[in-house]
Amino acid sequence: MIEAILNYQFMQNALMTAIMASIVCGIIGTIVVEKKLVMMSGGIAHTAFGGIGLGYWLGFEPILGALIFSAGSSLLITTIKRKTNTNTDTLIGILWSTGMALGILFIYLSPGYPPDMASYLFGDILTVTHFDLYIIFGLVVFTVFVIIAFFSRWLSYLFDDEFSFVIGMNTCFMEYFMFLLIALSIVVLIRVVGIILVIALLTAPTAIAKQFTFNLKFLMIIYSLIGMIISISGIWLSFYLNIPSGAMIILLLSALFFVSTFFNRKKKAGKSLSIGKK
Amino acid sequence: MENNIAIALKDVNVSYGSEQVLSDITVNFPASEMTAIIGPNGGGKTTLLKAISGLIKVDSGKISIFGEDAKTAREKGWLGYVPQAAQFDRLFPIRVEEVILTGTLKNHLMPFMKYSLDNHQKAHEILEQLGLLDLKERQIGQLSGGQLQKVLIGRALIKDPKILLLDEPTASIDTQTKNQIYQILHHLVPEITIIIVTHDMGAISSYFDTVACLNKKIHYHGTDQLTQGIIDDTFGCPVDLIAHGIPHRVFKEDKEIYHD
Numbered sequence: 286m287i288e289a290i291l292n293y294q295f296m297q298n299a300l301m302t303a304i305m306a307s308i309v310c311g312i313i314g315t316i317v318v319e320k321k322l323v324m325m326s327g328g329i330a331h332t333a334f335g336g337i338g339l340g341y342w343l344g345f346e347p348i349l350g351a352l353i354f355s356a357g358s359s360l361l362i363t364t365i366k367r368k369t370n371t372n373t374d375t376l377i378g379i380l381w382s383t384g385m386a387l388g389i390l391f392i393y394l395s396p397g398y399p400p401d402m403a404s405y406l407f408g409d410i411l412t413v414t415h416f417d418l419y420i421i422f423g424l425v426v427f428t429v430f431v432i433i434a435f436f437s438r439w440l441s442y443l444f445d446d447e448f449s450f451v452i453g454m455n456t457c458f459m460e461y462f463m464f465l466l467i468a469l470s471i472v473v474l475i476r477v478v479g480i481i482l483v484i485a486l487l488t489a490p491t492a493i494a495k496q497f498t499f500n501l502k503f504l505m506i507i508y509s510l511i512g513m514i515i516s517i518s519g520i521w522l523s524f525y526l527n528i529p530s531g532a533m534i535i536l537l538l539s540a541l542f543f544v545s546t547f548f549n550r551k552k553k554a555g556k557s558l559s560i561g562k563k
Numbered sequence: 564m565e566n567n568i569a570i571a572l573k574d575v576n577v578s579y580g581s582e583q584v585l586s587d588i589t590v591n592f593p594a595s596e597m598t599a600i601i602g603p604n605g606g607g608k609t610t611l612l613k614a615i616s617g618l619i620k621v622d623s624g625k626i627s628i629f630g631e632d633a634k635t636a637r638e639k640g641w642l643g644y645v646p647q648a649a650q651f652d653r654l655f656p657i658r659v660e661e662v663i664l665t666g667t668l669k670n671h672l673m674p675f676m677k678y679s680l681d682n683h684q685k686a687h688e689i690l691e692q693l694g695l696l697d698l699k700e701r702q703i704g705q706l707s708g709g710q711l712q713k714v715l716i717g718r719a720l721i722k723d724p725k726i727l728l729l730d731e732p733t734a735s736i737d738t739q740t741k742n743q744i745y746q747i748l749h750h751l752v753p754e755i756t757i758i759i760v761t762h763d764m765g766a767i768s769s770y771f772d773t774v775a776c777l778n779k780k781i782h783y784h785g786t787d788q789l790t791q792g793i794i795d796d797t798f799g800c801p802v803d804l805i806a807h808g809i810p811h812r813v814f815k816e817d818k819e820i821y822h823d
Binding site: 319321433434435437438440441443444445447448449450451452453454495498499500501504 | 616617618637638639640642643644646651652654655656657658661662664665666668669672674675676678702704718719722728
């Protein structure tokens with residue numbers, strides 16, 4: 286594979302994307318799991334399909350459309366949740382299918398041959414373009430900076446948003462901002478594993494990492510490392526076995542999850558909880 | 564006279580949809596006292612605390628905290644809020660000391676902020692005061708309900724608030740820890756005004772200066788001895804009232820509930 290990396294631009298792009306996506310995934314995935322926003326993330330990801338379709342129809346970069354649609358849907362969900370008492374689950378369900386339906390409509394309206402949607406639905410990291418790479422790089426730098434710079438604040442907000450509000454933090458702003466970050470990182474991940482597989486990448490590594498630590502910072506770091514190892518080995522395997530990379534990454538991830546859960550349970554049997562002492 | 568009032572509510576109304584939860588609440592909570600808010604489930608006790616702290620918007624009416632509106636009070640760090648320990652996700656990756664330290668956070672944006680040495684010292688003092696020093700490295704999932712409740716009290720205390728609002732701090736906690744918590748709170752008065760939502764009728768006469776009975780409306784508020792009549796009126800059914808450690812039970816016939 287080393288030879289392939291040196292010789293082929295697409296392999297270099299794929300590896301860079303995998304590393305950056307894993308970092309963003311480690312940070313945002315932890316937030317998504319701790320704040321119990323898994324369904325919400327699924328909804329945002331699927332709404333992005335509408336944006337991809339719009340991009341094909343009007344002839345601009347589909348990833349920009351995805352960015353606009355997922356950011357828009359995340360802000361919409363937050364606003365409606367704040368202003369009304371509508372059940373967010375219901376709302377997410379509606380947005381989920383509406384986004385997909387819009388995507389199908391826009392692609393139907395697009396002139397010429399229908400584009401290959403599989404790379405957006407199931408991800409194809411080997412087709413990442415230079416333009417995608419710049420956008421992903423920008424998003425990763427932004428996300429990492431915002432989270433690390435205000436880490437204590439995020440910790441307080443994630444643990445107890447009501448208390449954070451009462452001691453004078455602007456939690457309304459933080460909530461919107463958090464959803465925006467989730468939306469942005471989902472766009473990054475769509476390039477890697479696709480809309481349909483994104484949820485596993487956002488949730489499984491936390492579950493694995495949580496078996497080793499109960500420190501939010503370490504959790505994010507371990508998560509990122511797991512993501513990197515899995516996605517790079519996923520690319521490597523898919524390259525040699527000629528299997529779609531997105532599916533390969535997810536399958537490796539869930540295999541690791543089940544194996545580590547199994548061994549951890551065995552190890553812990555009979556012992557008291559001693560994790561998280563650090 | 565004004566100075567002696569910590570929180571003043573005037574004609575406060577709160578509803579969830581068509582359900583009126585608080586109706587025309589006008590009450591002054593005296594400063595430097597420990598006030599208990601009692602009442603039946605669904606009587607609006609938690610809602611009242613949330614309205615004071617600004618977590619719930621009121622439909623109408625005015626709430627002032629030491630003469631200022633609630634937003635100013637929050638920004639000045641006057642309010643300490645202690646939610647119920649039971650509502651927390653115990654698996655959340657946070658340690659006891661970290662929980663306490665989050666209480667020092669303010670709203671101004673300081674990137675890459677680290678907690679100051681002062682904050683660490685203050686956290687240490689509070690942990691010691693609450694008897695939690697040994698547990699400071701523990702993840703919150705490794706605490707008992709009572710210990711977590713104390714941690715939450717510590718988090719609210721670290722910023723020296725003027726008012727401490729507690730939502731059932733002794734719910735499902737054993738008697739010994741319960742008494743510890745009341746003792747700790749009792750020592751904070753008169754520096755801090757304390758308002759507690761509680762179902763703990765036993766503690767009322769021994770620890771509290773003032774009692775407010777709430778069931779959609781304020782039925783009674785004052786420092787006089789609670790009588791069985793007031794309690795029944797609030798709860799709409801007979802309730803045991805145990806006064807001054809001498810248990811006596813007064814059962815009465817069910818009577819018409821005449822609050823609307």
